[in-house]
Amino acid sequence: xxxxxxxxxxxxxxxxxxxFLTTEGLSRELLTEILDTADSFVSVGRQAVKKxxxxxxxxxxxxxxxxxxxxxxxxxxxxxxxxxxxxxxNISASSTSKGESxxxxxxxLEYMDSDMFIVRHGDSGAPHFIAEFVCPHVAVINxxxxxxxxxxxxxxxMYTIRRHKGAFEHLTVAIIGDILHSRVARSQIHALNALxxxxxRVIGPKTLIPKDIEALGVxxxxxxxxxxxxxxxxxxxxxxxxxxxxxxxxxESEFYRLYGLSTEKLAFAKPDAIIMHPGPINRGVxxxxxxxxxxxxxxxxxxxxxxxVRMAVLSMAMSGQNADASNQREDA
Amino acid sequence: MTMPDVEKLLSAMALALQxxxxxxxxxxxxxxxxxxxAWVAERLxxxxxxxxxxxxxxxxxxxxxxxxxxxxPSVKPSVLPFALDDQHVILVDDVVMSGxxxxxxxxxxxxxxxxxxxxxxxxxxxxQRELPIQPDVVGIRxxxxxxxxxxxxxxxxxxxxxxxx
Numbered sequence: 252x253x254x255x256x257x258x259x260x261x262x263x264x265x266x267x268x269x270x271f272l273t274t275e276g277l278s279r280e281l282l283t284e285i286l287d288t289a290d291s292f293v294s295v296g297r298q299a300v301k302k303x304x305x306x307x308x309x310x311x312x313x314x315x316x317x318x319x320x321x322x323x324x325x326x327x328x329x330x331x332x333x334x335x336x337x338x339x340x341n342i343s344a345s346s347t348s349k350g351e352s353x354x355x356x357x358x359x360l361e362y363m364d365s366d367m368f369i370v371r372h373g374d375s376g377a378p379h380f381i382a383e384f385v386c387p388h389v390a391v392i393n394x395x396x397x398x399x400x401x402x403x404x405x406x407x408x409m410y411t412i413r414r415h416k417g418a419f420e421h422l423t424v425a426i427i428g429d430i431l432h433s434r435v436a437r438s439q440i441h442a443l444n445a446l447x448x449x450x451x452r453v454i455g456p457k458t459l460i461p462k463d464i465e466a467l468g469v470x471x472x473x474x475x476x477x478x479x480x481x482x483x484x485x486x487x488x489x490x491x492x493x494x495x496x497x498x499x500x501x502x503e504s505e506f507y508r509l510y511g512l513s514t515e516k517l518a519f520a521k522p523d524a525i526i527m528h529p530g531p532i533n534r535g536v537x538x539x540x541x542x543x544x545x546x547x548x549x550x551x552x553x554x555x556x557x558x559x560v561r562m563a564v565l566s567m568a569m570s571g572q573n574a575d576a577s578n579q580r581e582d583a
Numbered sequence: 584m585t586m587p588d589v590e591k592l593l594s595a596m597a598l599a600l601q602x603x604x605x606x607x608x609x610x611x612x613x614x615x616x617x618x619x620x621a622w623v624a625e626r627l628x629x630x631x632x633x634x635x636x637x638x639x640x641x642x643x644x645x646x647x648x649x650x651x652x653x654x655x656p657s658v659k660p661s662v663l664p665f666a667l668d669d670q671h672v673i674l675v676d677d678v679v680m681s682g683x684x685x686x687x688x689x690x691x692x693x694x695x696x697x698x699x700x701x702x703x704x705x706x707x708x709x710x711q712r713e714l715p716i717q718p719d720v721v722g723i724r725x726x727x728x729x730x731x732x733x734x735x736x737x738x739x740x741x742x743x744x745x746x747x748x
Contacts, residue, residue, distance in 0.1 A: 267653070294660040
C-alpha cells in the first residue's frame with residue numbers, strides 16, 4: 252500500500268475539498284474560499300436560532316483518540332449548528348480497551364451510515380490512513396494528528412489574522428515556542444505560505460526548532476528581541492509539560508525568561524501587533540497573564556471564529572463528498 | 584419577445600407597496616434576497632423612504648438542493664440590521680418561479696425571529712410554481728416558452744434579459 256499524497260487525497264476530481272487532512276499543498280484559492288465561507292457562517296452565531304439546515308440528516312462522528320475538550324466542543328457546536336447529528340466517541344475509554352482493532356471499529360461506524368469522521372489522534376498520519384484505506388466514502392476531517400497537522404486550527408488562525416489585519420501580503424508573522432512538536436505551527440506555515448504572507452518567522456530554543464525548517468520558507472530566530480522586531484502577528488504555542496521531562500528544556504522559568512511573551516518583549520513587535528494562542532494557555536510559561544488578557548490579545552476571538560471556520564470546512568467537505576458520490580452514480 | 588423596462592416596473596411596484604404599507608399598523612422593514620432581490624430591494628427601499636436600514640438575506644445555507652448541487656462557493660453573509668420580532672416584513676426577490684428560494688428565505692427569517700407579517704414583492708412572476716407560494720406585489724407576470732428563463736442584470740442599470748437553456 253503506497254499512500255497517496257494528502258493534498259491529492261483530500262480533493263475530488265473537480266478540485267473541491269472532500270477530506271480536510273492538511274493545509275499543505277492546498278491552493279490559495281481554496282484556502283480563501285474556506286475563509287470567505289466562514290465569513291458567512293459568523294452571522295449564523297448571531298441568529299436567534301443558531302442553526303442552518305445544511306447538514307440536516309447527516310451523521311458526524313467525533314473520534315477523539317486524544318483528549319481535547321475545546322477542539323471537540325467547537326467541532327461539536329459547528330456540526331450541530333449545521334443541523335447534523337453528532338456522536339462523540341472517546342476512544343481511550345471505548346473499544347480499544349476491549350481489544351477491538353481500529354479498523355473494525357471504524358467499519359462498524361461506517362455501517363451505521365456515518366457521513367463524516369472528525370479525527371484527533373496521537374499518531375501522525377492516522378486521519379490520512381482512515382481516509383485512504385479504511386473508510387474512503389466517509390469525509391474525514393483532521394482535528395490534530397501527532398506532530399503532523401492541525402489544519403482547522405491553522406485556518407481559524409488565518410481567519411483571525413485576515414479579520415484583524417486584512418491582506419496577508421503585507422504581514423510579518425512570528426510563531427514562538429515548541430516548533431519541533433507543534434502540528435499547529437506546521438499547518439500555520441503551510442497556510443501562511445499559500446496565502447502569501449510577506450515573512451514567516453519561528454522563534455524558540457535550538458532544541459525545539461527542527462533542523463531543516465528553513466526549507467518550509469521560514470526565518471529562524473533564537474532570540475525574541477530580533478525575532479519580534481517589526482512583527483504584525485504573534486502566534487504563541489502551548490509548551491507541553493512533557494518537554495521539560497524529556498530534558499529538551501532546563502525549566503519552565505528559564506523558558507519563560509527567554510521566550511515567554513511578556514509585556515517587555517511585546518514592545519519589540521509593532522505597536523498594533525495582535526497576539527494569538529491556540530489554547531489552552533499556560534499563564535506564566537509561554538505568555539504573561541497580563542499579555543494574554545490585553546487589548547491586543549485575540550485569543551478568545553479565535554475560539555469564536557473557530558466555530559464558523561469549522562462550519563465552513565465541514566460543509567465544504569460534505570459538499571465535495573456528495574459531488575463525488577453523485578458522479579459515481581452517474582458513471583455506474 | 585421584448586423585455587419590459589425595469590424602471591417602469593419599479594415605479595409601479597413602489598406605488599402598489601405604498602398602498603399595502605398604509606394598511607399596516609406601523610412602518611415595515613424591507614429585506615432583499617441576494618443578489619437580484621437585493622438590487623430590487625435597494626431601489627424600492629429608497630423610493631419608499633423606509634426608515635429602518637435594508638436587510639439582506641443569502642439563502643445558500645437553506646437551499647433544498649445541497650445534496651445535489653453542493654455549497655455555492657460565494658456565499659454572502661446575511662445582514663439583518665434590526666430585531667425581527669414583531670416586525671412587518673417586505674421580502675423582495677427579482678424573479679419568483681418555483682417558489683423554492685422563497686421557502687428557504689422564510690425558513691431563514693424565522694431563525695432570526697418571529698415577524699408580525701411577511702409580504703412578498705417580486706419584480707417578475709413566472710408561473711412555474713412548485714410550492715404554494717404567491718407574491719403579493721408583482722412588477723410583471725410573464726409567460727415563457729419551455730426552456731426559457733428571465734435574468735436580472737445589475738446593479739446599475741437594472742435590465743431584464745431572456746435566457747435560453
